[in-house]
Amino acid sequence: MDIAMIAAMGEANELGANNELLWHLPDDFAWFVKHTKGKPVVMGRKTMESLGRPLKNRLNIVLSRSVVKAEGFVGAASWDEAFLLAKNWLEEKLELAVAAESGLNAVVGDGVGNDVSGVNTSVAMVNTDENGDWIARKNEIMVIGGGEIYKQAMDFANRLYITQVNACFTDADTHFPAIGNAWKPVFVKPHGKDDKHAYSFEFQVFEK
């Protein structure tokens, strides 16, 4: 099972300020929905508060050392607890999907890029569809922030979905950790600035 982080950040790894995002980029939101829909998402308590309500069609797991009472969110006091909740939910969902689509050769267990022996066979830019878009994975736990949570998950995540926003945000108070050399870029797609997007940005995927 893959553990992926998904984040949008500025040129200095800025993530947010005053518990809010720093931009409004509709196509980045669509990318986020595409790659989190139908999956368990793991977030920190502050990100839950920033969202305000649970994300639809996803298991919303919240890491907190206190009891989480917000409707539509499931609390976890540790990463182990969060991953257990996520795995059980995802496995049940994938089993149901396989049963419903009997005969379909569903991608279960390996995602793309890992053979059954666990050897990573990813090659840059081969994991794309006919439109040149990154193929959505089914078998992923998605870590969706914020800064504290990304920092901790850097040690055990094996995929990063980064939206690199081409601007600096000096008022930011939360940052994404440095992406070290162990991470290899496997996908990149630029997006221009236009009347709906105040900044240009780039969708990137890294794996290790």
Ligand SMILES: NC(=O)c1ccc[n+]([C@@H]2O[C@H](COP(=O)([O-])OP(=O)(O)OC[C@H]3O[C@@H](n4cnc5c(N)ncnc54)[C@H](OP(=O)(O)O)[C@@H]3O)[C@@H](O)[C@H]2O)c1
């Ligand atoms: N740009 C993006 O893609 C993006 C994505 C998400 C969030 N954000 C931004 O990031 C900011 C929030 O990030 P943040 O770093 O302040 O907070 P956060 O990471 O969302 O949440 C931190 C909280 O998570 C809980 N926690 C952390 N580690 C834990 C552990 N190992 N076990 C149990 N609980 C744990 C603690 O909650 P308790 O205090 O309740 O114990 C802690 O206070 C906001 O500005 C938000 O808008 C940006």
